[in-house]
Amino acid sequence: xxxxxxxxxxxxxxxxxxxxxxxxxxxxxxxxxxxxxxxxxxxxxxxxxxxxxxxxxxxxxxxxxxxxxxxxxxxxxxxxxxxxxxxxxxxxxxxxxxxxxxxxxxxxxxxxxxxxxxxxxxxxxxxxxxxxxxxxxxxxxxxxxxxxxxxxxxxxxxxxxxxxxxxxxxxxxxxxxxxxxxxxxxxxxxxxxxxxxxxxxxxxxxxxxxxxxxxxxxxxxxxxxxxxxxxxxxxxxxxxxxxxxxxxxxxxxxxxxxxxxxxxxxxxxxxxxxxxxxxxxxxxxxxxxxxxxxxxxxx
Numbered sequence: 001x002x003x004x005x006x007x008x009x010x011x012x013x014x015x016x017x018x019x020x021x022x023x024x025x026x027x028x029x030x031x032x033x034x035x036x037x038x039x040x041x042x043x044x045x046x047x048x049x050x051x052x053x054x055x056x057x058x059x060x061x062x063x064x065x066x067x068x069x070x071x072x073x074x075x076x077x078x079x080x081x082x083x084x085x086x087x088x089x090x091x092x093x094x095x096x097x098x099x100x101x102x103x104x105x106x107x108x109x110x111x112x113x114x115x116x117x118x119x120x121x122x123x124x125x126x127x128x129x130x131x132x133x134x135x136x137x138x139x140x141x142x143x144x145x146x147x148x149x150x151x152x153x154x155x156x157x158x159x160x161x162x163x164x165x166x167x168x169x170x171x172x173x174x175x176x177x178x179x180x181x182x183x184x185x186x187x188x189x190x191x192x193x194x195x196x197x198x199x200x201x202x203x204x205x206x207x208x209x210x211x212x213x214x215x216x217x218x219x220x221x222x223x224x225x226x227x228x229x230x231x232x233x234x235x236x237x238x239x240x241x242x243x244x245x246x247x248x249x250x251x252x253x254x255x256x257x258x259x260x261x262x263x264x265x266x267x268x269x270x271x272x273x274x275x276x277x278x279x280x281x282x283x284x285x286x287x288x289x290x291x292x293x294x295x296x297x298x299x
Contacts, residue, residue, distance in 0.1 A: 016029060024234075048070070052073050056079045056258060062108060064277040105134075107123070113287075114143065119136075125212065126297075131160070150207065169253050188225055194207055234246060
């Protein structure tokens with residue numbers, strides 16, 4: 001399958017992008033592996049005719065919005081992110097009416113419709129930097145309240161209003177689960193994603209995006225780590241740090257939607273060119289504005 005995928009990529013001038021949470025065998029055949037911000041930049045820079053995005057719906061949508069002239073395919077169109085939908089109807093209008101000097105800051109983990117209602121998009125890698133750079137005092141951060149709270153703690157000069165949304169995978173992690181692993185591995189450092197609850201972040205040695213966690217593990221001198229994020233990151237962690245040991249909470253955090261990206265579905269979508277991401281032109285143009293602003297402010 002890997003050989004056939006490689007052959008089809010060359011024949012069709014296709015590029016495969018995979019998120020860190022995709023299965024290891026999919027990351028192996030991908031041309032680029034990264035977090036949402038990195039893959040968004042790569043998608044915009046790509047000179048390929050076809051983009052195969054191994055992630056979830058909002059990632060494929062973002063790639064299409066940034067590349068309306070390209071064919072964007074997803075191995076499984078049903079792969080979704082529950083958090084991407086977690087903003088109540090009308091709440092953004094209510095907030096704009098209440099706070100005149102308001103910027104709606106939208107985590108890239110959101111639907112195209114939510115992006116259209118926002119002033120700028122952010123990722124976990126650049127959220128603090130972008131919120132700091134905005135002239136607005138009042139910030140409505142959607143949809144993830146955990147990332148929003150983390151940003152608020154770093155940018156205390158702003159009034160950050162939180163939305164009631166979360167990543168179900170990260171939100172299930174508890175401080176008790178971390179403590180249980182810490183008891184087994186007392187020398188292990190705890191590395192956590194800011195989508196985790198406050199109680200988990202409070203017992204963490206390092207907090208950062210998936211890419212930040214990978215970079216920290218690579219440069220840090222410790223040999224053992226407890227990883228508080230989706231377990232797809234394990235492939236890169238072990239590949240880049242063969243002499244180090246990585247542990248996960250029990251139950252192991254796993255996004256079933258991300259795991260819908262398989263070698264079989266990647267090969268099938270390349271062969272048949274099915275599962276194309278289609279977005280209304282007007283919707284795409286409106287959603288492009290906050291995405292482009294993110295890319296500009298994050299430089």
